[in-house]
Amino acid sequence: MILTNIIAILMLVALVSLIIGSKFSRSLPYLAAGSVVLCFFLLARFASNNHDIFHQAMPLLSVPWITSLGIDYATFIDSLSFILVALTLILALVCILVSVNEIQHHHNFYYFNLLTALAGIIGVFAAADLFLFFFFWEVMLLPMTALIAIWGHENRRYAAIKFFIFTQVSSLLMLVAIIIMAFIHQQQFGEISFNYFDWQRLNLSMPLQYWLMLGFFIAFAVKLPSFPFHTWLPDAHTQAPTAGSVLLAGVLLKTGAYGLMRFVLPLFEQATVEFAPIAIALGVISIIYGAVMAFAQSDFKRLVAYSSISHMGFVTLALFSFSSIAYHGAIVTIVAHGLSSAALFSMAGILYQRLHTRELSKMGGLFASAPRMGGMLLVFVAAAFGMPGLLNFVGEFMTLTGTFASHPVATVLAATAMIGSAIYGMYLFQGSFQGKPHAGVQIADLLAHEWLLCGLLFALLLYLGLFPQSLLMHFEAIYPAANITVTGGKL
Amino acid sequence: MNIDWVFYFAALVAFIASIKVVTSANAIHALLYLVVSLLAVAFCFYLLGAPFAAGLEVIVYAGAILVLFVFAVMMFDLQGDNQPVLFQQSWLATWFGPLILTLTLAMLLAYILVTGATDSHIEVGVVSAKQVGIALYGPYLLAVEIASFLLLAGLLAGYHFAKSTSEGEHR
Amino acid sequence: MKLAQFIAIAPELILSLAIVMQLLLIALKRSQHGIAFFTMSAILLALFAHYPAMTQVNSAVTPLIYVDVFSLTLKVLILSCTLVAVWVSYGYLRSAVEFHDEYYVLLLLAVLGANILVLANHFAAVFLGFELLSLSLVGMIGYLHLRQHTLEAGFKYLILSATASSIMLLGMAFVYGATGELSLAYQVPGQQNLRLLGQAGLVLIMVGFSFKLSLVPFHTWTPDVYQGAPMPVTLLLATVSKAAMFAILVKFWLVSAIFNNETLQVLLLSIAIASMLLGNLLALTQKNIKRLLAYSSIAHMGYLIIVLAIQSQQSVAWALKSGVFYILVYILATLILMIYLAGRSKAHGVHDQDDWRDWQGMIWRRPAHGACLILALLSLAGIPLTAGFIGKFYLFTVAIENQLWGAIAALIIGSGIGLYYYLSIIFCILAKPPVTQCQTVAVSGGSFTISHTTVMAMLTVIIIALGVFPDILASQLMFQSEQIPIIFNEAALKSEW
């Protein structure tokens, strides 16, 4: 029930804020933040009450939904879901904090969209029924698109349409694969089923398995995003309002990684092994390409967006190297990137509010007037380029350590991104905060609520960076699909 | 005595008359050719053993419907093309495309009919008006009813269009 | 004829009677409200007459008509749409001086034609229904004599529809010549004797159906007629006409199990794929909402006829369910959009308010309408939370069950293209409102009332409800394959008569 409750609370508050919000637009952030905190509290209580059961998936609510197709409303939770849901709720708070001053019109509709997007995302992490999963997968898109299209920057409609069409078309491929799986279940077990746990029993022949895997993979690769499906991301990130960027980079991309972890790897073991070289190549290309492209940008948010591509390439690389260390690294990277990119986008938003530009060439020398902000930006940039002590480093390090065993060349290539990330990170930090200040450019330093969000993110990055075991101890030490024999390396 | 040639002759007349309908420049001429074509087809009907249909063709089609045409043309001066279309400069442009298209269609249909149809011959026998009547008011009773509604629709729509014209004139 | 048979076709009898009564009413007392009210009550009565008709399912009424659950379902759908159409027309046509008696009669005639088409089990009935529908629609399309475009639209529709029906009739003649049977269940001994002639005949018949369903390459009339016709008539064209033609295509296809014929199957799929792609492509840059809906209807009909491309008898029931669900959903969404358009327009305007750039920023000025329209568009685009998604999902299941990979690819590509223009409109609705106030002036000419809003909201709620709980409808749509008279028992029929 817990996840359903959270979704329900968020949806309810969303509706309430839509209906009554136009009169109380000042208090909407409090309402939204309150609901998020309540959800977080519920989740925390649930976790503390059920401390030991996260290793296995724990089914929660299951209600028949579309009976003729054997579709249930079924949710479950395990460590992966839990961590991602928690991350989502934390970033939700960040989103609300960055929105406080930024959103100038139609508050009620804004918070409606924000909260429904959150509900959809949590639904994605909760769904145990693949139809439900797809349902939420799409539901989270809509409000996200609305956020971009209504409150975005100058080129918002193009970005929103691109974002939507990319994800929608790719997810239709996944839908086809899902339905085929359901029919295969019907063939093998007599009844049609979309249930994840039922599907684990399926016995898929090889070429078919490969195609099905591809259907899922493309959908997730677009979300992730992996080269060459990434081009929606820079536009969407750049044009979205700050909260939109935070949500996109922080959680929405993670749904792609989640999909790979939850569905692609366990359900299509053979096919993934066969596909691994391609996936790894894509991962490595994403890593390098993202880093190089990030350096070439002059737009703050675009730069961060490309860096996201680079970071998520590590996740692809990690997952398809079939090493338990790398798998854990992927989990850490997911969380780390969620926090750090959210932080960077928040910084971009904070700067945009003061300067009304995202162009690095129009910034520069801001350290003089806003040293605290500069410090925070430096910390987040450092997180992004994998400064040890912050969480991203742990993820990258584990990923590469794990991958090195089986794919040394790919690892070496991927490691060049450590240089690349330093280059664009420095470029970003120095371009905005160092150098000669433009004449008369004086900006206010962090305000209280901005302090709160930066501090929150920094504290999490630092704490988890120093004690990543608090994340990882909930995961089994071995890789879920470790029974596959992977050629050319020991785990 | 084999009178098959009569059928083919009638068909030829119908064909040529139809071509004249389509190509003639003058509306009244075309209508007259249409009457010829209809009469020839009626003769074919008769030869095919459908005297009732032949009668209806003459009475209703050639008689009633074409009279409607003639009335309309005469009363409302629907002469149409002032120049004979056939001999305009754009003769080729006007006819080339349709001709090619239709010839293709005709050849396709011919091919299908030659290769694909049953080679059964029409037996000598007449389906009399009585048989038709029985069928018409037996299994096809509802069809007759619906046909009446069809005519009503035609009537109403025709009336409305014609009426609106006169009203439109006044405004 | 027995009483049972009268009951089975009671809705149609009521409609026929109503037409006659209308004529009488016109003769007795002309009234703008009276005739509309009468028409609505007649339709309601016909709707209620389906309850008794339900008891008579799976019975033939003369060889022309066969009543089954599928037909009844679609008839209910058609009559409901007509109800909406009449109500919309009333507001649309209402004026100070003119009487629009013929309009309502033509409307009932069109619906009668549609109903007969749905019930038809015989080429004669198909043809009559087809023509009754077409000719009445021609009368309605060209109804507004003051508008320039109506003439053009009416004439185009008349000529093309007549051409198409001639082609269809030629096909019927071919089939008749090949099989000696005019019933839809023509292939009594199985399809082996269906030679090339018969196949050609079937194809020619399909040309007629495709024309009406506006499938590529027989779609060309659609946008022009949609645009030129008065808004309520466009609504009829998009809903009643489509539903009826879909029904008869399904029967035509299933009753004689044409799906066993591979050639026709391939042709049908090609048409479907071409429609999906071309329809969406054509809509891509369209700014006139009526034309856009026309193009999108081309694509949607392309999606829809995927359900016919089934491989085996077992899939029939599921395919029918999917098809009916899809067309229902399509009609719901179209209705919302068209009700809005009709409400904003007026018969004596120079043209309808059908440029979607006028919708800019609607969500902020009229949130309820904006929301309804957005949801309707989303439903058309097939996005979850709306019934459109469930409909598309059903189509996908059918396509996958029958392994129609080409159609799936086209469906995906088509949806991708479709998203572009649906989203463009949605974003336009979501955009900042224009500064000028000319819009409100234009709007004030419309016949929009609170009831329009209510109906739109209700339909939107239905769309959402079906999108979230499709079972409330889908579980009702149970078509056993026996309910479609697959192999018509001729002997039983003869004895019945």
Place this chain on the structure above:
Amino acid sequence: MIDIPITHVFMISALLFCVGFIGVLARRNTLFMLMSLEVMLNAVGLAFVGAGSLWQEADGQIMFILILTLAAAEVAIGLALLIRMQHQRHNVDVDGLSQLRG
């Protein structure tokens, strides 16, 4: 009375049909379009009557009668539209009717 293959009847009707069709395609005068339509319908009628004779059934003729009805209704509407067109536009050139497009 006669003994000819049904194929020939169909062939003749197909030819007539095509002649009518060419008229619809080629003539700009709407009046001729209507007449061409009549030719087409008539051709179809011939096919039905021929097929009816083949099977020695009344159905073919009944279909012909129904087609006749259709032709009548269609002509009525068509001519009425023509009249309106003549009034509105003072010509009956079908190529003038191309404002709806795109």
Place this chain on the structure above:
Amino acid sequence: MTALTLLPFFPLFSFLILIIFSKRLNWQLATVIALSGVGLSFLASVLLINDLYAVSQSSDISAGVRESLWTWFMLGEHEVQVAFFLDPLSAVMIAVVTGVGWLIHGFAAAYMREDENYSRFMAYMNLFICAMLILVLADNLVLLYLGWEGVGLCSFLLIGFWYQEPGNAIAARKAFIVTRIGDTLLALGLFYLFLETNTLNIQEILAQQDSSPLSSEAAWWIALLLLGGAVGKSAQLPLHTWLPDAMAGPTPVSALIHAATMVTAGVYLIARMQGVYLQAPDILNLVAWTGSLTLLIAGIAALAQEDIKRVLAYSTMSQIGYMMLGLGAGANVAAITHLMTHAFFKALLFLTAGAIILAAHHQQNIFHMGGLLKRMPLISILFVIGIAALIAFPGTSGFVSKEAIIGQLWQSPTAGPAFWWMAILGAFITSLYSFRLVFITFFGQYRGQHELHPQRHFLLLVPLCMLAVLAILGGYIPTNLEQVFVAVDAPDSQSPSWLHSVAIGLPLVAIVVAYVIYFPRANATEPVPGKGSLYRFSRNGLGFDATYDALLVKPFVKLAKLNRHDAIDLLVQLISWNAFTWNSAAKAIQSGRLRWYAATLGIGTIILLLGVML
């Protein structure tokens, strides 16, 4: 919590205080906080080293002290811990870091007194000390990597401390990125090491080398990759180009980071991983080559510098080259000792240079100085003491350590006579540039535009004096390093007896040469023969920068900017272009002409009929 666990956290704590209250602290308070942070560390390390001695005296085993704090993360079965390890090697390092660091902090307090961001500066310095301590105390390589990156970041921050000068920012970025290349190689080395040994704990790895040594190929690669890390951090060939530019930072920074501590981290790393290197003699040889080439090239470059700090920077590179050479030759103890003494005298040199620069209003060009001996006698004497140690003048600390290195070269199995000659040549060049510096700076006439304002703050002078003492006597500090290193058994071949005297004598000859060449020019404001292309070439660091710029940086930037709008996006645009083109093509169908529409009906029928026939 023992002193060991607290050691790195004293400066961290003071860093936090300084950074949080930065603007609200006045100079005195900030100075007290900053100095006490490092000072406490220094006290703690003295205490610890005392204990360590006591332990090592009592037992023969070279056991260190290990303190584990918590498990950082798991690499499979292996726990990566946050744990500190103290043995004589790290003892030397922490002594240098905290001791010299403390003195430099003191100097910096005076040097940066006027700066408005004073407490931020001191905070960075404290953070640096913390990171450096973690680096040298790390029990495992991952933690070492943390410190490694931490010092890199602090170096970046401090080089770019005056961030408003674009040049400083560029230098900072360059330093960071070039060292980052080395860091990446180091990280790769760690991955390989983990793959082979399944652990990243330094002691475990070293212990494994006794029982089950690495395969030679693995050792070769690992050693090479670790060397890559080391050359990056220690500014050795070919990743040395950042160090001269790093002189853009405030002078105490140059003294602390770019002379005394951080740049020697590479030396520390290689010394630390000696067990691995012993498995890969080829790489040891490569280390020696790297060191020797660097010391020569840096020395030649130093000969042509005009900026006092750049001279010292090249000299630092050169001296680290000696350490590398020593490590490559197996003279680990000598190398580490040289590390220590170098820290003393180079810190002294930098700080005195800093004092001069401060007095000369941030004038760094030696040709605009001159005659300082008369005007700033104390400083000048201190500087000359540093120089004496640098050229290994007998009796100074530099002499002790450098002679020890040179002395082992001839016989070393991984080095040999060639390296000895290179080292000697290097020593000769060292003297040459040192005295060029001395003569031009301190003799002749003062040539600066502004009047000198020597500062006499005690915090400025006391550290200098203490460092001078260390520069002379520091070579005799006992280190116990022999316990740590595996002795390399030299072959029995006798080295010629003249070696020693040449080694001692040559630098002195160089002084004379320098006197002949440079003393006459002590009044020049321009390096006279310096217009030659050779001079320019060596002034520009022998063209490394230009080469890298042309071969790597420019192509990369160009390529990146070329693809700025993302070529892949063209694919998407192609698709959309396609759609719109097809749209306009398809629109042609909807011409609005009725006859055409009828024709489409015909065409469609034909197509379908054809379909049936086929």
